[in-house]
Amino acid sequence: MTKVLVVDDSAFMRMAIKNILADKDYEIFEAEDGALAVEKFIECAPDIITMDITMPQYNGIDALKQIRTIDGNAKVVMISAMGQEMMVKQALVHGATAFIVKPFKHEQVLQTLAKVAST
Amino acid sequence: MSGQFSDEPMIDVYIFETTQNIEQLEQIILASEKESNFGEAAINEIFRLMHTIKGSSAMMLFNNIATVAHAVEDLFFFLRESKPAQVDCAMLSDLVLSGIDFTKVELAKVKNGDTPDGEATQLMQEIRDFLQLLKQTNFPAAPPPDRTPAPVNQQYYISSDRRTPHLAQNLFKAVIFFEDDCEMENIRAYSIVHNLKEFTSDLHYVPVDIIDNDASVAVIRENGFTILLKTDSDYAEIHKLLNNTAFLKDFELIELADEQEFVTFQTANNLNPMELELKLHEQLAEKVVLNSVPKAPTELKSGVAQSIISVNVDKLDKLMDLVGELVIAEAMVTQNPDLTGLELDNFHKAARQLRKISGELQDMVMSIRMVPLATTFQKMHRILRDMSKRLGKEVTLEIVGEQTEVDKNIIEHISDPLMHLVRNSIDHGIESNQQRLAAGKTAPATITLEATNAGGDVLILVKDNGKGLDQAKILQRAEQHGLLNKPAAEMSDREIYNLIFLPGFSTQEQVTEFSGRGVGMDVVVKNIEAVGGCVLVDSTPGEGTKVTLKIPLTLAIIDGMNIRVGNSRYTLPTTSIKESFRPKPNDIITDPNGNEVIMVRGQCFPVLRLHDLYQVATAMTDFTEGILIMVEQDTSSICLYADELLGQQQVVVKTLPNYIKSLKKITGLSGCTLLGDGSISLILDVGGLLEHVTHQVRS
Incomplete structure (x- = not known):
């Protein structure tokens, strides 16, 4: 069972990812902003984190940095949108493992998570 | 209904969240418009909300909504990044509100199970023109930064390991193709370069401008992403690393025999060996960090933030039904005819306990269904804005007691009547600015929305300080339409005022765009009575009108x-x-x-x-x-x-x-x-x- 922490301020987006991972071998945790993500990361020790970039106050990049300082091996997959190229680059520099571009397809999420989990 | 997420719960969540986001947007915009200034916080928030709407809509394949949201997002991206000094706030508000209205209409279609197919070409053009105008007026000479700010000119990456003198033995060439429609190929290429940094001392790639030129995406799609690298690692290692790339469609890794091809490739692609950019990635990092101004990680919130969950209203209705059944069943047991005439002290003690608990349960379920009137009241700001703007009347809205709670089912029934009353007030009740000044009143008129609890009822007041109702005119009108059921002289003030709620009554000779839609005030009464409430009017000539909606707290018990x-x-x-x-x-x-x-x-x-x-x-x-x-x-x-x-x-x-x-x-x-x-x-x-x-x- 791979533990995935889904971070997104939009309940719709969290549900979209949850639906894709449903019935697969994943255990899902959720957080709705960056600060909660860090908290949940410590609490649940997820194997993979999917991280939205644009969130109020404490955004995905800040949370990524924070999580990577806590655990340098944390695997974070950024969920980005078109037009956020610079943010994604920045995330990669700060240790993001991979990224997915919205709107994503089922296979794209599954494939990325499978790859990330296997490394 | 199309889309990969067409199943019901996803649509429900989509509608719910997008509606919420739109309401929030509307509030921010109206507040900013009032101050004639879009502050930094407001701009960030609007950007984020539009971004969320865009993302969710794109996931649902509602592309027209996504496109409009994207255009507005772009506009606010420009505002956020370039901070232009001259912004036409009124125009900006109008544009965003048009965008919101468009989304509302499309959302309504989604709600009804139709496909959102609205055309937004004109709106999109207006937004684009506005953005263009903003750029021209504020930065006439130098074009402002585009969506992707020009980053540090990084063409290749040289590991800092290079400082330790050792010989990189193996030379490789790799050509990588990404899957179709994986998007952001240039960033994916960058990601590969980034991942290879630990293994290489010398690395070159084509196209070279993956960072600062989004057009490189097309090149990568066409020709693939080509990398040449010197490394200590062997073929298997590099192969494994590349193979791990997400969205990899295909790649080819060749070990080169000698440096000849390496050099040819460099010259052919005009690549100069660089010595100075050892710390490129750090520079890039710095640059971007400056761009985003990350906040210092604030102290972590405690775990209480997650203590709210959303529940489908259907489930609450069902729960309410069950509690209703329980109340009946309880009465059936405790008042059972078989018990009459029996001495049952212990039974009655137990029954009392049961009654107490079921009563508490009932109160609890009721309280779950209660929602504050705040959202319904806030919606009136928008109506007020649009109407006062078009009618040229200055009106301010005062809201009192918006935290007053009413059953969810009832709230749905009072939104329309309230809207109608507010419209009516502005249109008929409030005088023009000149008339007000002539009557010795302040020019901005006030409409007050007030909610209070009164026993088992909630009173909602819609008050204005306009000219009040004209009794003579009302009576005359009622007579014309044969609506009088007793002599005018015998009628109390309130009875006369209540005539305006009769079907077919309208004192306004000229039907305006807002008030006359073929529906009169009788619709208000009908809606309120449908939930077991009633409507009362009071008016003082010259001082204003007060309409009171009396509605029950709950319908169920x-x-x-x-x-x-x-x-x-x-x-x-x-x-x-x-x-x-x-x-x-x-x-x-x-x-x-x-x-x-x-x-x-x-x-x-x-x-x-x-x-x-x-x-x-x-x-x-x-x-x-x-x-x-x-x-x-x-x-x-x-x-x-x-x-x-x-x-x-x-x-x-x-x-x-x-x-x-x-x-x-x-x-x-x-x-x-x-x-x-x-x-x-x-x-x-x-x-x-x-x-x-x-x-x-x-x-």
């Missing part, structure tokens, strides 16, 4: 008085009962038309015999045998004649079954309920009964 007529049971809401009494025979007066009235303390009240109305066979037809119950609604009262009072009880309101409703409309019934002994009782609608009596008297 009421305090009722059960009465018997023959073998039938009826339930009256206790709140509408004033008194009950057995009259003396000579108090009853019969008028020439056979209508019975009763004199109570010098006042006459019509009497309605329930057994006559519902044709129930009963032996008790003489007033001295049965009982009269005086009921009141909206200051008018009648006396109902029944056989006897059975007692007070909380009853669960059920609507009449559809097969009865479709058969015929029955006067004066609002629903039915189950009594403790298992019999069915009909719930009487006092308003309906009053109307019936008035009709009877008139005819």
